[in-house]
Amino acid sequence: MQDRQAQVSQVVVTARQMRDVEGRIFAARMPVAALMEKVAGLIALRVQQVEGSRVGILVGPGHNGGDALVVARELYFRGYVVWLYSPFSQLKELTSQHLQYAQSLGIPCYHDVEQLPDCDFLIDGLFGFGLERPITDHIALAINQLNQWKQPILSIDIPSGIHTDTGEVLGTAIRATHTFCLGLWKLAFLQDQALEYIGKAELIDFDIPWADVEAVLGDTPRIKRITPGTVKLTLPLPRPPVTHKYKEGHLLLICGSRRYAGGAILTALGARASGVGMLSIAVPESLKPLLVSHLPEALIIGCPETETGAIAHLQLPQKTDMSSFNAIACGPGLTLDATPIFPEVISSEVSLVLDADGLNILAQMGTIPTLKKRQALTVLTPHTGEFQRLFPDIADPKQDRVKAVQEAAVQSGAVVLLKGARTAIANAQGAIWINPESTPALARGGSGDVLTGLIGGLLAQAATKEIPVEDIVATGAWWHSQAGILAAQERTELGVDAFTLTQYLMKVISQLPTLGWG
Ligand SMILES: NC(=O)C1=CN([C@@H]2O[C@H](COP(=O)(O)OP(=O)(O)OC[C@H]3O[C@@H](n4cnc5c(N)ncnc54)[C@H](O)[C@@H]3O)[C@@H](O)[C@H]2O)[C@@H](O)CC1
Numbered sequence: 001m002q003d004r005q006a007q008v009s010q011v012v013v014t015a016r017q018m019r020d021v022e023g024r025i026f027a028a029r030m031p032v033a034a035l036m037e038k039v040a041g042l043i044a045l046r047v048q049q050v051e052g053s054r055v056g057i058l059v060g061p062g063h064n065g066g067d068a069l070v071v072a073r074e075l076y077f078r079g080y081v082v083w084l085y086s087p088f089s090q091l092k093e094l095t096s097q098h099l100q101y102a103q104s105l106g107i108p109c110y111h112d113v114e115q116l117p118d119c120d121f122l123i124d125g126l127f128g129f130g131l132e133r134p135i136t137d138h139i140a141l142a143i144n145q146l147n148q149w150k151q152p153i154l155s156i157d158i159p160s161g162i163h164t165d166t167g168e169v170l171g172t173a174i175r176a177t178h179t180f181c182l183g184l185w186k187l188a189f190l191q192d193q194a195l196e197y198i199g200k201a202e203l204i205d206f207d208i209p210w211a212d213v214e215a216v217l218g219d220t221p222r223i224k225r226i227t228p229g230t231v232k233l234t235l236p237l238p239r240p241p242v243t244h245k246y247k248e249g250h251l252l253l254i255c256g257s258r259r260y261a262g263g264a265i266l267t268a269l270g271a272r273a274s275g276v277g278m279l280s281i282a283v284p285e286s287l288k289p290l291l292v293s294h295l296p297e298a299l300i301i302g303c304p305e306t307e308t309g310a311i312a313h314l315q316l317p318q319k320t321d322m323s324s325f326n327a328i329a330c331g332p333g334l335t336l337d338a339t340p341i342f343p344e345v346i347s348s349e350v351s352l353v354l355d356a357d358g359l360n361i362l363a364q365m366g367t368i369p370t371l372k373k374r375q376a377l378t379v380l381t382p383h384t385g386e387f388q389r390l391f392p393d394i395a396d397p398k399q400d401r402v403k404a405v406q407e408a409a410v411q412s413g414a415v416v417l418l419k420g421a422r423t424a425i426a427n428a429q430g431a432i433w434i435n436p437e438s439t440p441a442l443a444r445g446g447s448g449d450v451l452t453g454l455i456g457g458l459l460a461q462a463a464t465k466e467i468p469v470e471d472i473v474a475t476g477a478w479w480h481s482q483a484g485i486l487a488a489q490e491r492t493e494l495g496v497d498a499f500t501l502t503q504y505l506m507k508v509i510s511q512l513p514t515l516g517w518g
């Protein structure tokens, strides 16, 4: 069994699931006030590591406000100068009691945000996961004003105004510099649209019994954060001592055109970094010398080309057919002129990754429904634009990326990876993996091609192992973004071009012990 910390770091819950978990704890007779005391005590300890001693505390009507008041009281007793902003007249009972006690201690309390004296930082306890409707009127105005202030804002549980599941802004929202997520990771922390409000995210673990989490999640498809622990189970390491190149996977890449020659190189370098045993690359004939010069170890298959320099049809070497490969990755740089090769690619009985023009051709041909008939696994790796072309009837993925990718996987029967700041992966059964850490340094042409090659290489190597394909795709996404993070640390966010990224993939693996691998 995994240790508790590893379990907690992986799990992601919706507001409803969090409420059910809490409900079980309270039903087992843990007093609500005692839990609030415990949780807020942990927050107060964490806050004491922050620089500054003059603190403004924003108090909402529910238990998020109650948490904030306990923090206020603890900081007051530790010698901090504390001021409260409490604009609501109706408070939940426990919150109301904490407010009365804080006031009895002489902690000043204001109803108007402008009355708050100048402080070193603010603590946001306006709303937590109980926010159910858009914030309006004077509270909305106050939040907009607070967002203009220069002080750091530390949000309790979630920035007030952010929807706990979709991450959307409900009316308006606090722009936090730091957010302490309580107990279990909530879904909003993994939704792109919430990231600029959350700031730096940190989990405060308050010992929720794992049995309660299991009981609530039950058999429903899980939403999981990808962690080094996940990756460890999937990476093709260590290699068995006795093996040979074909046992370590044979990947066929189908990519490139005269117009987009570089895409083929980047895809191939991503595949190379995966450690795949044998790499074959089908490109238009005229690109063969270029590919050979960059990847001397690969078998370059020059294919007849169209007038525009796209692959006209696949011409595999003698005695080779699609079933000679353990996986195929197809798409980067093909152009739509390569459309005629598609029926053969789709009908192959080999694990298939489709990206870039592979997805655009699929969208144009309207062949999503035929994917379900494939005899082998399919992985689709769209960015938002490709996603919308492929799945036009799924609601805007920017509004709820996790729901969108889940629907796409069900619709297509494929494993779908929706690229973004928090890349999300879904399988046809509705299970989700989300990459919790990345860097905007990757927002750069060609970095997606590297990912395609990397995932293709991992799939080929896993061909004879019983590893769920979504775990392999998750490992690829994690590895790719960790390489971006490492490269950005050494070279700044501006120094991570796609070629450089390929050079950092190996470094990530060699540094795994320091990333919590052990
Ligand atoms: N019971 C406890 O002691 C614990 C409390 N926790 C804290 O409790 C929070 C959840 O508490 P609650 O369920 O009380 O919910 P919240 O404190 O998040 O807010 C709910 C309150 O806001 C009101 N409200 C909702 N939307 C509004 C809007 N747009 N405008 C004005 N009022 C609005 C509701 O009527 C309700 O009174 C968590 O986020 C966390 O901070 C938990 O983390 C840990 C355990």
Ligand SMILES: Nc1ncnc2c1ncn2[C@@H]1O[C@H](COP(=O)(O)OP(=O)(O)O)[C@@H](O)[C@H]1O
Pocket (backbone or CB within 6 Å): 356, 383, 419, 420, 421, 422, 423, 438, 439, 440, 441, 442, 443, 444, 445, 446, 447, 448, 449, 450, 451, 480
């Ligand atoms: N803001 C961001 N933060 C983290 N990762 C990002 C961000 N923007 C893009 N990425 C990642 O960069 C890659 C871009 O891929 P893609 O859009 O296909 O680029 P290309 O087609 O040029 O190769 C994806 O893996 C995506 O998740």
Ligand SMILES: [K+]
Pocket (backbone or CB within 6 Å): 064, 124, 125, 126, 127, 128, 155, 156, 157, 158, 159, 160
């Ligand atoms: K909050």
